[in-house]
Amino acid sequence: MDSHRLVPAAPSFQLPVAHLRSVFQTHDVERKLAKLPERDHDNLRTTYERMLERGPDRFQVKPSGVPEMALLYAQLPNFTDVLDDVRRHVALAQDSRDGLEVTPMLLLGAPGIGKTHFAKKLADLLGTGMSLVPMSSMTAGWLLSGASSQWKGAKPGKVFEALVDGQYANPVMVIDEIDKAGPDAQYDPLGALYGLLEHDTAHAFVDEFAEVPIDASQVIWITTANDARGIPEPILNRMNVFEIEAPSPEAARQIARQLYASIRAEHDWGRRLAEEPSADVLDHLATLAPREMRRALMTGFGNARLAHRDEVRVYDLPRASAGKSRIGFVQ
DSSP states (O other), rough: OOEEEEEEOOOOOOOOOEEEEESOOOOHHHHHHHHHHHSHHHHHHHHHHHHHOOEEEEEEEESSSOOOHHHHHHHHHGGHHHHHHHHHHHHHTTTTSSOOOOEEEEOOOOTTTSHHHHHHHHHHHHTEEEEEGGGGOOSHHHHOOOOOSSSOOOOOOOOHIIISSSSSSSEEEEEEEEEOOOOOSSSTTTTTTTTTHHHHHHHTETTTTTTTEEEOOOOOOEEEESGGGGHHHHHHHSSEEEHHHHHHHHHHHHHHHHHHHHHHHHHHHGGGGGGGOOOOHHHHHHTOHHHHHHHHHHHHHHHHHHHTTOOOOOOGGGGOTTTTTOOOOOO
């Protein structure tokens, strides 16, 4: 559509521009609704009525210029290559009527190095919503693409929900641990991705429940994996693959410092704590995987306040569990 509006900006982010884009055709829904028998199919009827009530138009958000990303580079020093790729895509979309398109990406690396955290930060940066699909818990492909309305308890899939029930035509969809997709006798858990990751075929994605074409071509896909060997080659070929290394010791200290500051700033009780952590606290935190740092810091903050101190000390932090491996570092 030609109309466009402005939507609120994210912190340290230029005002994004939101065009309106239709994610389905109203007449397709009306035709399906008219053909439904008067009895049964209540869930399907409710779905069609909800689609018509909400209408087909969603915000297609993009930055008005290349955003200032220095803070993200500082917070995520081991994601530099991925952030560079995002900046390139944003640069292509600025000063044009084109929507923001980001080539689907696979973040490949050891557990706990911040892959899912990066995806959430990227969604915040771009100003769209985010849907997280943990593949390790998926037992059937219909969680992405919906199940036939003929099945008892059937409902639309995650892609349909994100586009029809959400506000954005270009949400960030995160397929977490794609290499953990469990085999299923009847359904390929990754089957829907063959079409969804291709820009041309995603224009008319058909959810098996609603059976109405949905424009999923603007979805921003981020997948994560620990091991690429469990991912079919045709899916790998549809994505930019980034191997995420564990942060170096200095980068890990930088992540810990940024995390300390952000947690402190997010809470009113933060004003009762020192602005900067001590060097030995940073050294201890740097031995942890990024996902462990937040939990360790929350424990440390709490212990410091219990002791009526404004400074977190090393013994306030939890000890690493026996037998629990610590993150390896890039030297």
